[in-house]
Amino acid sequence: MLRFMPVGDSMTIGSAGEHTWRYRLWQHLCTAYGGPFTLVGPRETLHDPATDAPTSHAYADPDFPRAHLAGWGEGWHHMTPLIGEAVRACRADVLLVSLGLIDLGFYTNAEQTADNVRAFVAEARAAHPRVAVAVMPVLRNIRVEADASFAGQVTRFNDLLAKTVADLDEPNSSLLLVPPPASYDFHTDTYDGTHPNESGEHKIAEAFAEAMWQDWDLGGPYTPA
Template sequence: MRSIFGGLCAALVTAVLAAPAPPVPAAAEPTPEPVRILLVGDSVTQGSAGDWTWRYRLWQHLAAAGVPVDLVGPRTDLYDNVADEHGSLAYADGAFDRDHAARWGMQVEVLDVPIADLVAEHRPDVVVEMLGFNDLYAQRTPETVAARIGRFVDEARTADPTVDVVLAEATQSWFPAVPELNARLRSVAAAATTDGSRVVVAATAAGHDALADTWDGSHPNARGEVRIAWAVADALHGLGVGPAADRAVPFPPVGPRSGARLSAVPRDASATLAWTGPPGATSQYVWVRDVTAGQAWTRLPFRVAGGAWTARYLTNGHRYDYRLQPVKGDDEPGGRVFSNVVRVAPSPPPGAPRRLAGDAGRRCAVLTWLAPRHARSYQVQRRTPYGWRTLGRTIRPRYLATGLPRAAAWTFRVRSWRGDQRGDAATVRVPRGGPAAACG
């Protein structure tokens, strides 16, 4: 038995050793580390409420090319150009990597955070710098600003000697000192480039049109965002990051891409419009049509701002439709972008309540009246030695006043209202009732 068992074991071992080994799975390709890019700039890079920003356009370009990228920085916000404050997140499309280190009004001479600290904390592979215009606007010379940009590169390298840097041109070429600064950037890049850290220039000012590519002469609209992103993409391509820009892609429409939230209150031969938004819109065109007269939509020949406007010289009893078309700076929206439509029917203020009467108990009174035309609510007041005191409001033609002071009689006034449109009032004197009288 032992010999048979031993023979079986030997045969089994031999068979196992002779069998082909199972295939070893191939090692998975390691996922490439994303390229970390730090965008440092001023308002042109930060963007304002309602913008996509050129940061978004660059991210789209790299994502579409399959380039793993991580935009880094301490901020994610836009500047709210209407409220005049930072912290807006009202992007036209916020579904992208929004990290950055840009701030409205920032100068290369006065950085919010020293570049060495930013590089040490966020560990970028590439720093894209787009600063200098605000320094020039503060009366510094192009030579001085160019030298400061050179020191910016040196300071970045104190935290990482291998970091690459893109110097983007200022796009406000209408400002006399900007072309000279842009020309000097090539010399700065050539002098700053080392074997371990390359410096290149992004030609962001090339072809940039202050009228067509901005909404106010300085800040990029959708077209300008694309142009800046093209130039930065080309500069990154020169560093081996992603493909060059595809300039065959058509420009997107400019101007706000959403409408305001509009409401309206009818008044006597007028209507007051009130609205909020959309983000970044600086004014609105008013469109109107007289529905009763069968008119088509007409755009008024001026713009309104501030969140409220009153249309005057309307015909009482007619129905009017209104809508708003948003504008940002000098950019009207490409395509049909409007608010909701509101309909109003202006009318005279409501008349006084009719047949106002009262029935009183010892400390209470019931007031009743007939509703005048156009009245929607009523204000009830009682006369005191110090003037009229408001007791309350009601939408019904009846009011119960309780807790009245001891008196032989009380004088009441009831005023009609239509929304916030004040109407006429009626007055009645009500004698106090006897012990058996009750209010209810």
């Protein structure tokens, strides 16, 4: 059984009442991937705005493997110390990673964040030498319109991320840079300028699905349910 682990921030964990892009990707893989698979991770809750904590189980449709390693306000800075044990304990084969917005906004600059990417990959490989990692660049959010310095850091990090993925890619432990959804627009694909609405969920899921199909021959063209 192929075991996918979604790793991300608030865009991946989602909020109470949402489907999440994890659900959209699972639906796609149910029809496009021919073998047994599941989603794994040490967590399975949503963020609950009422408690400002990951305490909600109120998925719009809970009938899917809800496991993940994602957290509201967490980034590469937070996940790097956790990824080795998570991969080991959950026996993850493929990591689907969407991180960086939090790091650049609050914790590390582009160069420091790229260093954390390298450490993250090293920790994941120490736990599973053949692990595959699909990485989404930072998607621009509403802050880039008001903060030129932040916008520059996002652009710089995404450039460094592409170089880092190319440098670390190995035949037995593939690293894949997921092209961001070409039509993704935070004005229309989010509900608050950052967090994906239904169309945003589908576009993020499609980006991962299409990249894995094109580069790894895994699954097929994205087929939203």
